[in-house]
Amino acid sequence: MKIAIVGASGAVGQEFLRVLEERNFPVDELLLFGSSRSAGKVYEFLGKPVTVKELKHNDDFKGVDIAFVSAGAGASKEYAETITKHGAIMIDNSSAFRMDEDVPLVVPEVNAEDALNRPRGIIANPNCTTIQMVVALKPLEKLSHIKRIHVSTYQAASGAGAAAMDELENQYKQIVNGEKPTVEKFAYQLAYNLIPQVDVFTDNGYTKEEMKMHNETRKIMHSDVAVSAMCVRVPALRAHSEAVWIETERPISVEEAREAFGKAEGVIVQDNPENKEYPMPLFVATKDPVYVGRIRKDISNPNGFSFWCVGDQIKKGAALNAVQIAEYLIAIKQ
Numbered sequence: 001m002k003i004a005i006v007g008a009s010g011a012v013g014q015e016f017l018r019v020l021e022e023r024n025f026p027v028d029e030l031l032l033f034g035s036s037r038s039a040g041k042v043y044e045f046l047g048k049p050v051t052v053k054e055l056k057h058n059d060d061f062k063g064v065d066i067a068f069v070s071a072g073a074g075a076s077k078e079y080a081e082t083i084t085k086h087g088a089i090m091i092d093n094s095s096a097f098r099m100d101e102d103v104p105l106v107v108p109e110v111n112a113e114d115a116l117n118r119p120r121g122i123i124a125n126p127n128c129t130t131i132q133m134v135v136a137l138k139p140l141e142k143l144s145h146i147k148r149i150h151v152s153t154y155q156a157a158s159g160a161g162a163a164a165m166d167e168l169e170n171q172y173k174q175i176v177n178g179e180k181p182t183v184e185k186f187a188y189q190l191a192y193n194l195i196p197q198v199d200v201f202t203d204n205g206y207t208k209e210e211m212k213m214h215n216e217t218r219k220i221m222h223s224d225v226a227v228s229a230m231c232v233r234v235p236a237l238r239a240h241s242e243a244v245w246i247e248t249e250r251p252i253s254v255e256e257a258r259e260a261f262g263k264a265e266g267v268i269v270q271d272n273p274e275n276k277e278y279p280m281p282l283f284v285a286t287k288d289p290v291y292v293g294r295i296r297k298d299i300s301n302p303n304g305f306s307f308w309c310v311g312d313q314i315k316k317g318a319a320l321n322a323v324q325i326a327e328y329l330i331a332i333k334q
């Protein structure tokens with residue numbers, strides 16, 4: 001297959017290179033794209049050098065089967081037509097089209113078949129915090145309909161891109177050296193801190209990131225569930241964590257939830273509190289599955305249930321999810 005990665009120099013773009021290699025994805029030819037800033041840079045794929053081309057309005061996407069796009073919402077909107085006009089399927093990691101009715105929003109473990117109906121040739125990859133939550137929620141929804149979700153997120157620096165990850169690492173070095181830490185990518189110093197804001201605020205007091213969790217969860221799960229999220233940036237480097245409280249139509253027990261998580265696709269249960277075993281971002285970084293632990297009844301609500309989940313947001317929250325969508329399309333020859 002002829003594959004393109006747009007935004008190849010970025011945190012997600014670099015992960016695409018690793019994930020495609022790791023999964024032995026059937027790549028015959030690989031094209032890499034970026035802005036003028038990264039055009040000319042060379043990355044290695046399967047032992048061979050590939051040079052980044054500048055993304056332009058031309059016919060570079062002729063013959064491309066699948067384009068994995070992760071260059072921000074502005075670039076996705078501007079170049080969608082150029083990317084798809086010769087028939088390439090655009091799997092887009094940005095927020096540009098996620099809530100458009102004629103663009104499916106897909107997490108393969110939850111709603112893979114939605115990817116088959118793509119009138120514009122675009123499939124949207126959901127927001128990273130939403131992806132890991134719905135993978136964990138899918139087995140519980142099968143037990144009893146989830147009516148309400150309260151979720152608090154603990155989001156790693158790399159969720160804001162490669163430069164943000166570098167900024168956090170540099171801040172710790174600068175502080176150790178007695179220097180004033182550089183603050184550019186986040187509103188405040190993130191080292192030794194946490195910031196209760198991810199993305200910009202909307203009129204209702206929630207941030208855009210928090211509203212994405214509400215809107216995207218409903219679209220992916222085809223559900224009327226109400227989601228109230230509080231998204232917080234924390235000084236972890238990679239992998240997002242979430243404390244999740246749900247209310248189901250009938251009470252579900254810890255035993256049945258544990259069994260359902262255990263059988264669910266893409267979920268690993270790591271829940272042995274007596275031995276201090278629970279998922280943590282330091283150890284989940286670079287892993288494929290969503291890890292679930294601290295599984296318990298919510299003592300404040302008879303129909304309530306609570307758990308903790310951790311997922312690598314650059315991997316399952318972005319590159320891996322997009323590649324799994326492509327693998328699903330290849331498997332069913334669509």
Ligand SMILES: NC(=O)c1ccc[n+]([C@@H]2O[C@H](COP(=O)([O-])OP(=O)(O)OC[C@H]3O[C@@H](n4cnc5c(N)ncnc54)[C@H](OP(=O)(O)O)[C@@H]3O)[C@@H](O)[C@H]2O)c1
Nearest residue numbers: 007009010011012034035038070071072094159161162318
């Ligand atoms: N980081 C995450 O955990 C994560 C998770 C899920 C989704 N996403 C989404 O994925 C996208 C990329 O995120 P990231 O974290 O990889 O960001 P990043 O590290 O800042 O990388 C951005 C990439 O986009 C390219 N780019 C920017 N403007 C461009 C343009 N006009 N034309 C062509 N290429 C352009 C950049 O190329 P240059 O180097 O040439 O500027 C770079 O390769 C965003 O939409 C983000 O919301 C990120």
